[in-house]
Amino acid sequence: MQTTIKRGFADTPVGQVHYRYARPAGARKALPLVMFHGSPSSSHSLARQIQYLAQSRTVIAFDTMGQGDSCPPPSSDVTFVDYARFYAEALTSMGSEFECVDLFGTHTGGRIAAELALGFPQRVRKLILDGMRRGPSAFWEEYAASLDFSQFIDEDGTQFYKAWSRLKDSFYFFPAYRRDPAHFRGNPLPNAQELHAYALEVFKGIEWSHVPYRLAVLYPSEERLPKISCPTLVTCAPTDGPFADLEYVAQLVPGAIAKPHPHRAKMDAASDTEIAGLAKMLADWLDRPSVDS
Secondary structure (H helix, E strand, C coil): CCCCEEEEEEEEEEEEEEEEEEECCCCCCCCCCCCEECCCCEEEEEEHHHHHHHHCCCCECCCCCCCCCCCCCCHHHHHCCHHHHHHHHHHHCCCCHHHEEEEEEEEEHHHHHHHHHHHHHHHHEEEEECCCCCCCCHHHHHHHHCCCCHHHHCCCCCCHHHHHHHHHHHEEECCCCCCCCCHHCCCCCHHHHHHHHHHHHHHHHCCCHHHHHHHHHHCHHHHHHHHHHCEEEECCCCCHHHHHHHHHHHHCCCEEEEECCCCCCCCCCCCCHHHHHHHHHHHHHHCCCCCCC
């Protein structure tokens, strides 16, 4: 795995969006794959997937507006319909190569990818939804209310400590603010370097990341997903929280296929070998003729 990941910015009418990208060596026939990450991180969390998938196709992974190095959204009342339009405009600014693409989205990114497929069906050939849940409930309303760390920004920088503590607790508890035996998950922490890199990406989004994160938590899956018309693969790691909804979500999307990851670990905890296996599964599905998908 020697694919080099580069970085760039694409223009939209509301600002610039940051992306990571990689291309395969030599000729390529596959459509570009556009990837969207989960919250509250950035496309940094998809770096290993980019490297493996880019062995056979051009891969672009955007930072969500308000997270990573992308500009913030133009207001706090944007919707995922707005996000889809912004990223369609970003792809247009990048040239004719990205006129028609395949899409992958995980968690928050899955909702953005779904709305891109809904709003711009002529530009999307295939769609992969990873870690998607059913629609919101009273619990998710409560969870959404816990996500705004912008209120903690102060002259003493306590927002960084609070974000760090919540981030670290998220490996042990779900939700992270319920630190008791009933909500203990016991996942191992990444190594210190990986945790540091993840924390830096989270810190960048303290002011705005709750905006897309809340939209994802409250996304009306039952209303929106049945309107998708392109071939869709619904997937999830068996140890990821939304795994229980895998079959349910696939049934919401007309003609969708449900297929779990070939390994149990979540993507951020999977080994390089496991990530390579997942990338092969996704690439194989993308490369099948649509009638067989």
